[in-house]
Amino acid sequence: MKPSYIRVIIDRAIHRELDYAVPETLAERVGIGTRVRVPFRDRSALATVVATLDHSDAKGIRPIEAIIGEGPALSGPLLELARWIGAYYCCPLETVMRSLLPQVIRKAEIGWKKQLFVRPARKIEDEELDKLKKRAPRQAELLEAISKLDSPILASELLRKTSLDNQTLRALSKRGLIELREEAVERDPHGDEQFLETANLELNAEQANALEQVSNAVASPENARPILLHGVTGSGKTEIYLQAIAVALKHGRSAIVLVPEKSITPQTVERFKGRFASTPDTVAVLHSHLSQGERHDEWHKINSGRARIVIGARSAVFAPLKNLGLIIVDEEHETTYKQEEAPRYHARDVAVVRAKIEKCAVVLGSATPSLESYHNAITEKYKLATLTQRVDGQQMPLMRIVDLRQERRKGKIAPILSEKLSQAISDRLEKREQTILFLNRRGFSTSLLCSNCGEARDCPNCSVALTFHRHLARLSCHLCGHTAAVPKKCPACGQDALIYAGFGTEKVEATVTQFFPKAVVRRMDADSMTRKEAYRETLRNFRTGKIDILVGTQMIAKGLHFPNVTLVGIINADLSLHMPDFRAGERTFQLLTQVAGRAGRGERTGEVFVQTYTPFSPSIQFARHHDFAGYFQQELEFRERCDFPPFKHAVLITVRSAHEGRAKLSAETLVRRLKENLGAEFTLGDAMPAPLQKLQGQFRFHILLRGGAIMRLSRLVRETLDKLPFPEDVAVAVDVDPYQLL
Ligand code: ADP
Ligand code: ZN
Numbered sequence: 001m002k003p004s005y006i007r008v009i010i011d012r013a014i015h016r017e018l019d020y021a022v023p024e025t026l027a028e029r030v031g032i033g034t035r036v037r038v039p040f041r042d043r044s045a046l047a048t049v050v051a052t053l054d055h056s057d058a059k060g061i062r063p064i065e066a067i068i069g070e071g072p073a074l075s076g077p078l079l080e081l082a083r084w085i086g087a088y089y090c091c092p093l094e095t096v097m098r099s100l101l102p103q104v105i106r107k108a109e110i111g112w113k114k115q116l117f118v119r120p121a122r123k124i125e126d127e128e129l130d131k132l133k134k135r136a137p138r139q140a141e142l143l144e145a146i147s148k149l150d151s152p153i154l155a156s157e158l159l160r161k162t163s164l165d166n167q168t169l170r171a172l173s174k175r176g177l178i179e180l181r182e183e184a185v186e187r188d189p190h191g192d193e194q195f196l197e198t199a200n201l202e203l204n205a206e207q208a209n210a211l212e213q214v215s216n217a218v219a220s221p222e223n224a225r226p227i228l229l230h231g232v233t234g235s236g237k238t239e240i241y242l243q244a245i246a247v248a249l250k251h252g253r254s255a256i257v258l259v260p261e262k263s264i265t266p267q268t269v270e271r272f273k274g275r276f277a278s279t280p281d282t283v284a285v286l287h288s289h290l291s292q293g294e295r296h297d298e299w300h301k302i303n304s305g306r307a308r309i310v311i312g313a314r315s316a317v318f319a320p321l322k323n324l325g326l327i328i329v330d331e332e333h334e335t336t337y338k339q340e341e342a343p344r345y346h347a348r349d350v351a352v353v354r355a356k357i358e359k360c361a362v363v364l365g366s367a368t369p370s371l372e373s374y375h376n377a378i379t380e381k382y383k384l385a386t387l388t389q390r391v392d393g394q395q396m397p398l399m400r401i402v403d404l405r406q407e408r409r410k411g412k413i414a415p416i417l418s419e420k421l422s423q424a425i426s427d428r429l430e431k432r433e434q435t436i437l438f439l440n441r442r443g444f445s446t447s448l449l450c451s452n453c454g455e456a457r458d459c460p461n462c463s464v465a466l467t468f469h470r471h472l473a474r475l476s477c478h479l480c481g482h483t484a485a486v487p488k489k490c491p492a493c494g495q496d497a498l499i500y501a502g503f504g505t506e507k508v509e510a511t512v513t514q515f516f517p518k519a520v521v522r523r524m525d526a527d528s529m530t531r532k533e534a535y536r537e538t539l540r541n542f543r544t545g546k547i548d549i550l551v552g553t554q555m556i557a558k559g560l561h562f563p564n565v566t567l568v569g570i571i572n573a574d575l576s577l578h579m580p581d582f583r584a585g586e587r588t589f590q591l592l593t594q595v596a597g598r599a600g601r602g603e604r605t606g607e608v609f610v611q612t613y614t615p616f617s618p619s620i621q622f623a624r625h626h627d628f629a630g631y632f633q634q635e636l637e638f639r640e641r642c643d644f645p646p647f648k649h650a651v652l653i654t655v656r657s658a659h660e661g662r663a664k665l666s667a668e669t670l671v672r673r674l675k676e677n678l679g680a681e682f683t684l685g686d687a688m689p690a691p692l693q694k695l696q697g698q699f700r701f702h703i704l705l706r707g708g709a710i711m712r713l714s715r716l717v718r719e720t721l722d723k724l725p726f727p728e729d730v731a732v733a734v735d736v737d738p739y740q741l742l
Contacts, residue, residue: 002027003052006064010040010047011106015092015722017050019058029067033074035108037066046106048097050079069108070300073101075320077357084353090651090714090734091343099343100318104292105299113293114182116155118169120147121179138168139175146178155180188297190285195270197277200243207236210385214244217361217383218251218325226352228332228377229365230628231387233597234394237365241328242275244363245309249282253325253360254308258347260334261288261313262555266536272311286312286319289532314339314347317354324358327351332364332373333590338739346737348373367597368590371583371639374632375646397568397599397606399592399624403615404572416503416511421569421609425512429519429548433604434564437512437551438595439505439571442525443467446502448475450490457484457491463694469527470506480696508571509551516549524552554591556598566606568599573612573620580691581741582644585619589631592623643683645737649710651717652738653703654690657730660699666730667701670720674705677720682707692742698731710736 004027007017020038022030030036034049039062046068074082082100086093097106124147132140142164146153155169172178203211210229217224231237245255259268264287276282284298284307301307303320310319314337317327329337329348337347348364355362364373364382377384390396402418410419417425428435447465448457456465459477466475466484476483489496509523522528522538529535535555541547543562550556570592577588592610599606612620622631640647655670657663667687674684683706690700707713717734726732 003030003054005053005056005061006030006036006049007051007053007056008036008038008047008049009093009097010038010045011094011097012040012045013092013094015094017093018047019053019056019061021056021061021063023063026064026067029071030064031072032076033072033079035068035073035106036064037068038062038064048074048101050093069105071303073105073303073320075322077354078318078320080357081318081350081354084357085343085345085350087711088714089343089345089736090718096343099315099339099345102295102299102315104296113297117152117181117183118146118155118158119149119152119179119181121177124177136171138164139172142168143172143177146172152181152183188294190269190273193273195273195277195280198271198274200246200275201236201239203239203243204236204389204391206231206387206389207240210387211240211243211247213383213385214240214326214361214363215247217363218244218248218253221325221355221359221361224361224383225380226355226362226364226376226382227385228369228373228382229363229385229387230369230374230377231365231367231385232390232396232626233367233594234390234392235367235387236391237330237387238271239391241330241363241365242272244326244328244361246275248325248361249276249308251325253323254305254321255310255326255328256316256319256321256324256351257309257311257328257330258316258337258351259311259313259330260336262336263331264311264313269311272309276309281306283307283309283311284319286310286316288313317347317350324354324360326360327355327362329362329364330366332366333368333370335587335739338737340740342733344733344735344738346739349737368593368628371586371632371635372646375636378632395605396626397596397608399596399608399610399626401615401620401624402609402611404611404613415611416508416571417515417569418609418611421611422515424567424607424609425516425519425549425569428567429516431566432545433566434542434545434547434562435549435567435569436556436562436565436595436598437508437549437569437571438553438556439503439508439551440553440575440591441504441572442478442506442527442553443476443504444470444506444510445500446504447500448486449499449501450493450495450497451499452495452497453490453493455490455492457487461694461697463692467504468500470510471527479692505551505553512549512551519548520546521549521551522547524550524556526553526555529555562598565599566604568595568606568608570595570608570610573610574614577612577614577617577619579742582639582642583739583741585617585638586635588617589619589623589635592620593626593628596623643706648683648706648708649713649736650738651705651707651710651713652735652741653705653717654700654733654735655687655703655730656695656698656700656733657727658697658699659729662727662730663699663701666726666732667703670724670732671703673720673724674703674717677716678705678713681709682713682716690742 003022005019007019009017036047037044038047082096085096145162173180248255273283284302305322310316329351332348339345352362376382402420407415407418425435445468459466459482462479466477468475474483505525513521524538542550577584596608599608618634655663655667671687685704687701687703690702
């Protein structure tokens, strides 16, 4: 049926759906999910069709102007998902659309890449060719080459092969002897790589059991629950994903694999492309380094059904696959799945909802599941599949706790390398084994203090100290990027009494180099790895044993396999433990477990040294014994006692402005309104200065809400905000299920 009217959401912040008429000539091509251009106020705007109508009560209805793009950009289920995200995350639908549809598809300004192809226009007789040879020998040479072709050839390729020029080609075309035609070609970021097909590995009993659960869910998703695959590092989870995807394909369905952005390495791509290499287009890869053109092509490859497996980071959860059979979320505990700008969605949770809408199976995999997912598993909302053994039969590494308080008593100030750790390192150097040293803080010194007046050099825009970077010989702010020269004297009191305090990876590297002058030490963090090549090169050199000791931030914490690494040192485990965040303990536990997973993946058992001032904190003690269940149990008790997730939902509202007083006043007014509008079932805190009170020149205030019925809470918050006028320079952000509490 051809629609007479459509309802659209415009790509503008107007929070309303609008009706338009559809001219007879366009009606054929308009449906739900089509992108259109419509008149809006006195201009044009782009919009997405959300409903087709044969009747509309709207006044002053105007016709749409044009259809954008090649067909519907959004399926019915994805639109339903968008509405859920808007309602759950307290966010207008047009904002959700911005994440759901890549910009290159929304705007449709970039199309297919066109390239010139050559083919013979007709059969060429020998006499004709002979004649041409006399008059225009070069044209004849080219024509001869073309007439031998079985299929059209790229003009550029032909000219390269024959060493002839474009002019000659055009002349032939003018004579009507050849045909030149522009045709669309695909930009494939992996187009020039060859992938060798790999076969399924024979699964061990635990893996086989897990795969069976997933296969059952793929076969009959209607009554299947999400599956939490809890498997220690190296237990063969990825192999299960690969085989489960094959099952989905066999059922004629498609699959999405979400991985954290940093895990989309050439090895990961190769593993997936290799397994499905017999059908080369099957796997599409979406990540943030694609050009707009490549993104356009990958998106269409998926939307048209040619690609049936999508590997990608957070936003790949919106990949427009049809007939979805399986969604896998690897490393489901990773906080990078949470988008930190509106729409502030969590891709794992969106994956579970999409699976429900599309009636497909969903698998969440991790060596250290999030408390939320684990809680869902023990309350049987999810099914739990566990892999307790490493595939290679390796023991879990020995974890040794180094009490830095004792080291300090020995007279050292804030030691970077304890005696025990440095002994372990020299032992490895002797045995020609490798070491990883981990510290989640970059730079050389974390602050510059005046020992006379006590002033620290803070960022002028943010309420944090500037970090000293030795290689830059400058101070820099890790939040806003502001940099400053290093003063010779204290700018506050004028004394020559400046001291450097605290340390980051740069200083660890320097210290280790000083301690072990013969060792090859390299550092891997955001400062040293500004080029993608540098990253690959360092990894390669480490893998081939050219580096003895690798110092780094979380960049090296995960997903890397190095058989010769038998020692991991965690320089300071307390960094993540003492953040003002209820997830601090959980993050520390995960971090220790993940980092520990780096040690001893070969024949030798690994050793992990954890340096800490709080050796008896539960996250450290449970991690030391590899006791997941014990850790989850005590952490869940703590969360329940304090009404924190997963027992209650949290909503964090941030009110900010360059003007401190206005931000504060607006936050207080908002709290008063919320008090009036929210029922007693919700807990509402006062407006408080945020832990990070000033960020990029903006003063920030927090309001924390908690409650069980999150959809209702979201709606009430939205209604309250919509009715409250805020001063122009005050911005309000609502974060449902927040992960960033600073
Ligand atoms: P995880 O994803 O849990 O860290 P992987 O799937 O990457 O584990 O497996 C770790 C290593 O073990 C990989 O090199 C993989 O090829 C290998 N592997 C996985 N399953 C098997 C198996 N059943 N038999 C032999 N090797 C396996
Ligand atoms: Zn700053």
